[in-house]
Amino acid sequence: MQLNRIIALVLVAVCFISATFGIQRRQMDEALNLKKVLDRDRLELVSLDGVITGTRASASxxxxVRDRLRELIEEDSVKGxxxxxxxxGGTVGAxxxxxxxxxxLSEKKPVVxxxxxxxxxxGYYTASSATKIYANAGTLTGSIGVILSGFNAKELLSKVGIQAQTIKTGPYKDIFSSFRDLSEPERQLLQDLLQSTYQEFITDVAKGRKLDLEVVRKLADGRIYTGSQAKENKLVDAIGTLDEAVVDLRTLARKKFNLPETKELPIRKSPASFERLLDQLLNQAGVSIALPFFDVVGNGKISGAIADQLTSKLAGQNMQMGNYDPPVLLMPSWFN
Structure with missing residues (x-):
């Protein structure tokens, strides 16, 4: 009886060890297969959606997107x-x-x-430095210009007995205050600021599109163009769908890297890193959340890389709550 128990225990141990090594081997094989897929020559799809701002609201x-484009400069397996x-559109800096x-990126590999x-x-500013631009016939594009807007609620506030009390260190510190009229020197200062930004905008577009600066200036009066109109004015290169853009990109990539026509170059959607997913979660959540992988140290504070991410995110949200300065926008006025 004792011998049978020993034999049974030995068999259980052998089965356990075999299963463990089998799982590890399978995991290693899957990791190697994934690495082969990731290292395979390919194209990558990156999506830019929504208003352009300096906040990290989502993976798209x-x-x-800016961070991912920078990463792709160094990824040799991505050929386009x-x-x-x-x-x-959105803010100037972003x-x-x-x-x-x-x-x-377009200096290293084709970007369509x-x-x-x-x-x-x-949004057009971003596109203008690409290797090639596709638009649908009904796409809205253009609106090349800069806008800064605010509102004057002085009369309304005075009717309900609200008066501003402002203490400032300089004459322009409360510029664009909603409690008073904009003075002429302030108006001129802001107009000069917008003109400087506008000049950079059209200069960059002219360089990206390889157009004469004066040609771009005539097109850059804030008007919006359909895709067809934009092509007529050389603001885009072709009218076509996303699928047609992929076909063209594949051709450009093969030519750039001297690849044979038989080279498949599949396209893959850009993966979202854990940090980007965490950013998206924290920006979309309007309530306090608790995650089980936070490290809580003895002093009651949250520590660790993830906790640092959460802390910086919440600090950024608190800072934004007190920011009332109107942003300088590269955006159609009907989105303000």
Missing amino acids: GAMA VLLSINSP SKELYAAVKD VSMLDQATSG
């Missing part, structure tokens, strides 16, 4: 990038960051933009 938001844009990222419903203002 401006700064997450399709950037799908569906954006009305738009310039995207423009620069697309420009630097596919415009969907709209790619206006900052």
